[in-house]
Amino acid sequence: MNKILIKLLPLFVIYLIFSQNVNAQDAATNQYKQMGGVTGLTEICYKTKDLELTLIRQIGQLFYTQPEMGEMMFALLYAFYDAKAVAMEKKVIWNGTTQSYNKKQFDCNNAADKKLIKQFELQLMNNLKSQG
Secondary structure, X not given: OHHHHHHHHHHHHHHHHHHHHHHHHHHHHHHHHHHHHHHHHHHHXXXXXXXXXXXXXXXXXXXXXXXXXXXXXXXXXXXXXXHHHXXXXXXXXEEOOOOEEOOOOOOOOOHHHHHHHHHHHHHHHHHHHHHO
């Protein structure tokens, strides 16, 4: 029994390592989709791109300091701009928990919706700034 466990241990460790990487990448994709959606809505409602510009600056620094991350960052940027396009067309944002876009459309003429969009933007920008 011990021999079997010893033989399976390396396989189990490899599985854990790869499953954590996949989960981390999924989490990052969800974050970038959410940022893309919020950016699309702030562009529509406020005519600003503050979150997008902050993100692009950080990605530029990452490309400079860690060029080996390029392929992953291009995939994340694709998710960002795809979600931004959906947000601008349908006025919705990505919800990583449900793995779908929200059903309720945001309305730039609704003060509560505009306030919520601005809060999302500020929260995401603060998160980006604290990471960078």
